[in-house]
Amino acid sequence: MINTSTCVYGVIGYPIEHSLSPVLHNWFMSNYKLNAVYVAFNVHPSELKNAIKGGSALGVIGLNVTIPHKEALLGLVDEKDRDVKLVGAINTLELNAGKIQAHVTDPYGFTESLGQRKYWFKNAEVLLLGAGGAAKSVVYALEKLDVKKIWIYNRSAQRLRAFLDFCHNALTVSKVQAIDRKQLNDIAFDCKIIINTTSAGMYPHTGESLLRSDVFHDAHFVYDLVYNPEKTKLLLDAEHKGATIQNGIDMLIFQGLESLRIWTKQPLRLEAPKLKKIRHILQSRL
Amino acid sequence: MINTSTCVYGVIGYPIEHSLSPVLHNWFMSNYKLNAVYVAFNVHPSELKNAIKGGSALGVIGLNVTIPHKEALLGLVDEKDRDVKLVGAINTLELNAGKIQAHVTDPYGFTESLGQRKYWFKNAEVLLLGAGGAAKSVVYALEKLDVKKIWIYNRSAQRLRAFLDFCHNALTVSKVQAIDRKQLNDIAFDCKIIINTTSAGMYPHTGESLLRSDVFHDAHFVYDLVYNPEKTKLLLDAEHKGATIQNGIDMLIFQGLESLRIWTKQPLRLEAPKLKKIRHILQSRL
Secondary structure (H helix, E strand, C coil): CCCCCCEEEEEEECCCCCCCHHHHHHHHHHHCCCCEEEEEEECCHHHHHHHHHHHHHHCCCEEEECCCCCCHHHHCCCEECHHHHHHCCCCEEEEECCEEEEECCHHHHHHHHCHHHHHHHCCCEEEEECCCHHHHHHHHHHHHCCCCEEEEECCCHHHHHHHHHHHHHCCCCCCEEECCHHHHHHHHHHCCEEEECCCCCCCCCCCCCCCCCCCCCCCCEEEECCCCCCCCHHHHHHHHCCCEEECCHHHHHHHHHHHHHHHHCCCCCCCHHHHHHHHHHHHHCC | CCCCCCEEEEEEECCCCCCCHHHHHHHHHHHCCCCEEEEEEECCHHHHHHHHHHHHHCCCCEEEECCCCCCHHHHCCCEECHHHHHHCCCCEEEEECCEEEEECCHHHHHHHHCHHHHHHHCCCEEEEECCCHHHHHHHHHHHHCCCCEEEEECCCHHHHHHHHHHHHHCCCCCCEEECCHHHHHHHHHHCCEEEECCCCCCCCCCCCCCCCCCCCCCCCEEEECCCCCCCCHHHHHHHHCCCEEECCHHHHHHHHHHHHHHHHCCCCCCCHHHHHHHHHHHHHCC
């Protein structure tokens, strides 16, 4: 029952109606027996500053931030953690006694979503599809997982060049290499790990995939950050050839959990049966 | 289940921990099957402006306002309804497309809390104890109930004079008359209706009453705006002599319901069995 001690958390986006975060976090609140609610705030970009200052004035403890605010926020916060400075994006705000601290939990969420599969990354060659905001977090996480090489493909060559500059200069990751359309499928065949960070294959464009369906084999681990549909064409093609596949729902869950750990300062754990449960709840909402 | 369509409402105060509004309104949300949550915001007076602007930016639809903000808000809103202009206080904000509209539902809450007893007020003489913010709303309501005369007693004579000026000038109610300590108990005996708007008798000062215990009789209707304890010394004394008594819990309920009607534009009704239920829930929270 909500009372005057109930803590308020929320997610800010525009539009916000497709966010799964309220369902995810209210499940967390119930699972961890926290006296808290988590709501969605539809905030127009022109109102972003008022919303953040106002959330702080209202005593809101934590906010997640999603499209289109993740980068615009960089100029509005008081403190950035190390990951935010490196990745250049924010997805979590901690509002504390008038001070606004920024965090990014996407890299952490990616790594924790791998579970024991994270050991597959050491010295592996990885093909990364996409050069947007999500790709930044993934490259940052891959560097920490000690991969050998990251090949990157992006449909827009201009954006790809900017992304490579970012990897070299901001992240100081040197093991990235851009590839073009002609090299793409050969390199996909050779890499043990393929990660899609683009929206190709996402609902309603469920017929799309950046890779040819015959490049997959059973030594592949194919990770698609998309989770709607549950299996994109990329994942279906890969599964058909015996590859191990994973969609983006666990990353969503673990980036959210890491936000909640930051807000509550509690070492919250999510055991396999519980993970399965919330994964099922979220998939049923799509 | 909270989702991205869930509307957010709340109450702003400082301190806020004793407010019953979250329990009351979340019961309303459930009773009326509204997809909404209502939370408590602890807002320091220096942050009031940021909180209101921020609530608006965040897409919060409605806010209640309580001590100490009810009067400070007058300069911060865009539009005031007629009752706010007359009573000079705000307890309800409607946040709508960047515009902040102010309402006061206390007078309405008082009148609706009377139920059929409201017919007892026509041409009656009323003794009003207190000259604070609550007394303003009650005098305004009494005028509409067509009482014959309002006798007013207040411990601070200076505040009483200011209150009389307010009644004459702002409310244009001329049937008010100040009385002093010496006249108090005789007038209490003669008036059919006695209303306490002071904090005398409120927890933890439960031994206090402004009236002598022998002035009551069975033709009295004694209304105490205090609801903690459920029966103040004033009400116990009156009940002991056979008077009809009422505490402030129904006024709390109906001022809240009126706020919700303003926010939702729905003609929400509260039938007797439901009223009894929420009254019981609130009393059990004290």
